[in-house]
Amino acid sequence: MVQMYPPPPAPSRRKAWLLIGSVSAVMATAVGVAVYIGQSDKGHSSAAPFTHAFETPHLWVGTADDGVAMVELTRTGSSLSGSFDVTAIPSSDRTTTKAEHAAFTGTVDGSAVTIRIDGALGSVGSLSGTLTNTEMILHVPHDTGTMYTLTLRPGSVDDYNSKVGDLQSRARHALTDLQDAQAKEAQAAADAETRGKIDAAATKVNSAYTALKQTLGVSVDYSSFETDLATVRSDLKTVKDNAANLSGEDACIDAGSVEMDAGTVEMDAGTLESDRGTLDYTISDIESQSTALKDAWDAYETAQGLMPEYTPVLSTGVGGVSKLRTNAKDTVSAIKSKGDGYVKTGKDLAAEARRVSDAAVGSAC
Structure with a gap:
């Protein structure tokens, strides 16, 4: 049977028109x-x-x-x-x-x-x-x-050919429209992917910024330093008191006790160095988080450069990132300085205890 597309009913214009059915091949x-x-x-x-x-x-x-x-x-x-x-x-x-x-x-x-x-x-x-x-x-x-x-x-054949040409022109326009639509769709998908990358990069910046800010907001606990330093001072006082009370025939023996007390001061001063080692964990956290923030910001700038007109949700800008990283650097410097100060004080007290001890032994023995 011959199958043909019917003319479109008004007012809707259906596009299907005429096609001979049961086709085994299509001729150009x-x-x-x-x-x-x-x-x-x-x-x-x-x-x-x-x-x-x-x-x-x-x-x-x-x-x-x-x-x-x-x-x-x-x-x-x-x-x-x-x-x-x-x-x-x-x-x-x-x-x-x-x-x-x-x-x-x-x-x-x-x-x-x-x-x-x-x-x-x-x-x-x-x-x-x-x-x-x-x-x-x-x-x-x-x-x-x-x-x-x-x-x-x-x-005439010319009439037919002319009308076929018009039909082919419509098909070419339809192909162009389709290609344009596909190109726009592809561009929209690419833009969506780019925005997704920018959003993901911004999220990492926000997370890194928040983490570093929270870490810097936590006060460093120096209580163990104060406790151990107080012990060193107490032991030094004992050394000094015992050295001041050396007298009589047992003075040399008592000077030996003073020397042992000086060793205790040195041992307690060593505890301060252990305390200083615990600060390295805090310092490492701050430095690694500061580096992570820099890396996240660099990655964000690279991603955002693909679509400069798009601005995602950011906790801060480049100025805020720079300021927080400077704060992190200053904080690390302050922590190192204070920790090293406790250690130096302990060493100085231990050295003083050893001088007192040596003087006591020298005068009593």
């Missing part, structure tokens, strides 16, 4: 055109309708929104023969055209006409309608079961 438009140019060269003029006893035109052309049809008709009495050429924009692909060619036979009785399509494309079907010298009307069944009317009028 140029092939269909070449067939008729060849036939014209063989004697069927495309410039004027074919005339005979019944004055029935030889070439007929009809159009719809999405297709162009040409019928080459030969009438002998009540018998008809000829061929159909159809070029249409498929509803499944608006960016191209497809051409079909099929032979037919038929009969005419008065103005009533019946056309039977058979052969070339393996399709079989009948169309009925009316035929006059100025108009051919065919009732075409649609695959939905409805019927629509195809109207053809006397024309």
